[in-house]
Amino acid sequence: MSNVETVNLGFLGLGWPGEQHAIAAASLPGAHVYAACDLGAERREKFAAQFSPERGYAQYDDMLADPAVGAVVVSLPNYLHASATLSALRAGKHVLCEKPPTMNVAEVESIRAEAKARGLVYAFSRQSRFNNKMLAGRQIVDEGGLVKMYFAMGERVRWAGIRGGGGGWFLEKSKAGGGAMIDIGVHALDAAWYLAGCPKPVSVSAQVSANFRRTVPAEVKFDVEDSGFAMLRFEGGLVMHLEVTWAGNMTDAVPKSPWAGHELENTTLYGDQGTLSLNPAVFYTMREKERKATAIQTGPETNGFDYQMADFLDAVRTGRPPVNNVDQAVDLMKMLMAIYESSDTGAEVRLT
Ligand SMILES: NC(=O)c1ccc[n+]([C@@H]2O[C@H](COP(=O)([O-])OP(=O)(O)OC[C@H]3O[C@@H](n4cnc5c(N)ncnc54)[C@H](O)[C@@H]3O)[C@@H](O)[C@H]2O)c1
Structure with a gap:
């Protein structure tokens, strides 16, 4: 008990x-998969068969009007994150919302104001902050293992991974807010930023581009980028390089993937006393001319959704901010939007 x-x-x-959030909730004491909402009957039925929620809804206003719902997990297309999150907060519900937090800075700032005014928890989903590699890496950083952190690299590159190539909202700017950068660049950026302790961003220089339009059927609307490269500066001197592609002609350095042709996902953080890499999870140190490589992954791997849900629920119960807190959501959106602005203008964008 x-x-x-x-x-x-x-x-x-x-x-x-x-589904991943529900699997996580179902595994935790004190988390009840109480209600489910989707416009699609097929998805509602599949979810009901798997989790047996007490209530099923097609319209989210109906679910939000249910007083028994204490918190809402938003996994809607990006263009609905802000409106659904604000509606849920206004209905008095705590919110855990999928990435990207919103499609622009104004939206996430209004969420921050609403959540703070109402004393409700808002968390943005970034499950890779909670996998074992990241937890072990963060422990080394928190214990001062790197001392002066000066360079971080976030890589999320795919050979043939244009999501929604057969249609859907992922390839439309008005519905997704952007392409590869806002979709998977957010993973690369957030992982490197979080590993470094979320320093304050100072400036951004970036370029995004669409190079593989020809791989998507001509009738599919596709007005977003399929690759993006950025350099970000942070307070304290850290610089970050981001490399993000949905598609590209990869070298052998990028391993084969079962679904994206080739794919590489890695986070690296350089310090003057050691370097951390999360894939594979290794801590490299150098003494004199001798390099030492220490594997740091501990315990069986999890996809992070379970620890993330546990953290969100603990924040709901105690009123403390969640690990993925709303102030960080604002900074994350500022960095993502600055990447697009810098790409559009060809100039560095200052954030402080
Ligand atoms: N954390 C991760 O690793 C991860 C992975 C994939 C997607 N995502 C994010 O999760 C979100 C959803 O992505 P997805 O791949 O599930 O997209 P999807 O298009 O497959 O699913 C979205 C669902 O929302 C439903 N929906 C749309 N409008 C609705 C409305 N007004 N009311 C109720 N239901 C509505 C649709 O019927 C659909 O079932 C996106 O923001 C995406 O960026 C996160």
């Missing part, structure tokens, strides 16, 4: 991420 206060969760958007 657990004495943990039960939180009734309402799941809004029942695709892959909605």
Whole structure:
């Protein structure tokens, strides 16, 4: 028996991420998969068969009007993140919302104001902050293992991974907010930023581009980038390089992937006393001319959704900010939007 206060969760958007959040909730004491909402009957039925929620809804306003729902997990397309999150907060629900937090800075700032005014928890989903490699890496950083951090690299590159190539909202700027950068660049950026302790961003220089339009059927609307490269400066002197592609002609340095042709996902952080790499998870140190490589992964790997849900629920119960807090959501959106602005103007964008 657990004495943990039960939180009734309402799941809004029942695709892959909605399912992962529900699997996480179902594994935790005090988390109840209470309600589910999706416009699609097929997705509602699949979810109901898997998790047996007490309530099913097609319209999210109906789910938000249910007083038994304590917190809402938003896994809708990007263009609905802000409106659904604000509606949920205004209905008095705590919110865990998928990435990217919103499609622009003004939206995430209005979420911050609403959540703070109402004393509700808002968290943005970044499950890679909670996998074992990241947890072990963060421990080394927190214990001062790198001392002066001066360079970080976030890589998320795919050979043939244009999501929605057969249609759908991922390739439309008005619905997704951007392409590869806002879709998977957010993973690369956030992982490197979080590993370094979320320093304050100072400036951004970037270029995004679409190079593989020809691989998508001509009738599919595709007005976003499929690659993006950025350099960001942070307070304290850290610089970050980001390399993000949905598609590209890869070298052998990028390993084969079962679904994206070739794919590489890595986070690297250089310090004057050691370097951390998360894939594979190794801590490199150099004494005199001798290099030491120490594997740092601990325990069985998790996809991070479980620890993330546990953190969100603990924040709901205690009122403390979640690890993925709203101030960081604002900074994350500022960095992503500055990447697009710098690309459009050809100039560095200052954030402080
Ligand atoms: N954390 C991750 O690793 C990860 C992975 C994939 C996607 N995502 C994010 O999750 C979100 C959803 O992505 P997806 O791949 O599931 O997209 P999707 O298009 O497959 O699913 C979205 C679902 O929302 C439903 N929906 C749309 N409008 C609705 C409305 N008004 N009311 C109720 N339901 C509505 C659709 O019917 C659909 O089932 C996106 O923001 C995406 O960026 C995160």
